[in-house]
Amino acid sequence: MQYDPNNSIKIPIDTLTLGMFVTAIEHSKRVNLSHAGRVSSEKAILQLKQNGVKYAWVDQSLSVQGCVFKPVDDSEQSSTDENQPDVSVKPKTQSRFVQQKKASKIIREAKGLAQKLINQTFEGKVIHVGEIEEWADDVIDSVLVDSDALQCVSALRNKDKYLLEHSVNVACLLVTFGKHLRLPKETLKQMAIGGIIHDVGKIKVDDKVLHKPAKLTPEEFEHMKLHQVFAKQIITNVKGLSDVSRDVCLMHHEKLDGSGYPASLTAEQLPIHGRMSSIVDIYDALTADRCYKRGMSSAEAFKILLSLAGSHLDKDLVYKFINCIGVYPVGSIVELNDGRVGIVWSSNPDEPLKPEVKCFYSRKYKRYIEVTYVDIKHSAAKIDKAIAPHNLEVDPTPFFDL
The missing domain is CATH 1.10.3210.10 (Hypothetical protein af1432)
Incomplete structure (x- = not known):
């Protein structure tokens, strides 16, 4: 899914709703997200608010139909931002x-x-x-x-x-x-x-x-x-x-x-x-x-x-x-119990069997899939097994980049 953060519009975080495609967030500075995507849960919106995010940049064309957008007029709130500390809140x-x-x-x-x-x-x-x-x-x-x-x-x-x-x-x-x-x-x-x-x-x-x-x-x-x-x-x-x-x-x-x-x-x-x-x-x-x-x-x-x-x-x-x-080291390849294959992306020291996995391929359907980040700790999916890279039928190399 391709997008251009510069074509996005800025909305107040309070007007962000499910289905909107977020490309950037803002506290006092705009931060383009390294992997943007649609808002899939109210929990995600709540987390942004708790992190002090005031505005979201959304791509209307990639958002779900029916979303109501209320763009911010930057000139109206520029003076407010001048009083804010020069700190941008960056997600993980x-x-x-x-x-x-x-x-x-x-x-x-x-x-x-x-x-x-x-x-x-x-x-x-x-x-x-x-x-x-x-x-x-x-x-x-x-x-x-x-x-x-x-x-x-x-x-x-x-x-x-x-x-x-x-x-x-x-x-x-x-x-x-x-x-x-x-x-x-x-x-x-x-x-x-x-x-x-x-x-x-x-x-x-x-x-x-x-x-x-x-x-x-x-x-x-x-x-x-x-x-x-x-x-x-x-x-x-x-x-x-x-x-x-x-x-x-x-x-x-x-x-x-x-x-x-x-x-x-x-x-x-x-x-x-x-x-x-x-x-x-x-x-x-x-x-x-x-x-x-x-x-x-x-x-x-x-x-x-x-x-x-x-x-x-x-x-x-x-x-x-x-x-x-970790039992599943960061950078290793694993297969989930639903057939998805991915790179172990980040560790979970408290629960080493439940890292975050960057999924990019499905062995079940034998095709590449849209890249998704699956936190095993909070997912119904489980890691089925580790895979040596040479035993994978596709090249995982391009997906090591963000």
Whole structure:
């Protein structure tokens, strides 16, 4: 459904009725809605009033026939508005729009930064942590304001850019996880830096092994494990690297029972950030498309994490990680019990099985549908199952944008 907010008329909020198509709201400033639509309930009108909204902008041509419109004469109330504070009341969706634009910029910058670090490593140049710190601060700010936006953007994957995207995602997930555990902001920053560089040693692994579209032979796997030895050598050229960042880089393949690599560390030798990096690294690797496998759904990945809990991974932290990102993580694909398919759009910490879902396709009718945002907490619909993106018959990528 197409509309132009500039063609809408302004009406007092008290005259807004069911069936009107709202494109913007106003307190003392006009705010165009990121996804406009018809008013479907009296509750929605009441919520706008409670939020201090004084006027609504409506598109007459897209409203239900029979609606009575009472346009406002701006000149009559301009003096009244001059006395109002310069504050616009933005709905959740408008705030998400702003945060998601910021998140997209952060992810783009991160990929460029990761590529720059790889290039500098190839050229034998010294890497300065200062180049990463500013980006790490932006990630932390984004997670603290709206972690859903960052998770949704980072969920978009390209298997041909796995090394870059995996490093960025691990960094972002570590910050989200660390926030959930209430770790200090400085620790979050150092974990983000460690996440960006954690796989830097892979640039020295033979490309035939790194990109082999089949299971590695024992000899090839031993060669692959050398990427951690290479990483230890490479990060000696990273000036200003903290112990936390170094641990994240060098401990993400260590296991509690001492069977990991490169140092065969045991539980008592692994600090919390080292244990967290192992969980996050495995989860992101499992859910990503690779040259030799398709990505799993989050539910399938959780089963594997739980199977490793206690022996390889910290059991308590595994449970906390699952609780942190949700049974249905933001950015994952789910199918509702009525056949609609959508992207998990925002989390519900109090009831993790009932997030908000952005529905865009119907498996029942085998066609795209008008985009709708379904809050499972307040809907008769329920989530039936998670879907790995490659198992969906249509491309969900365009619907990650607002």
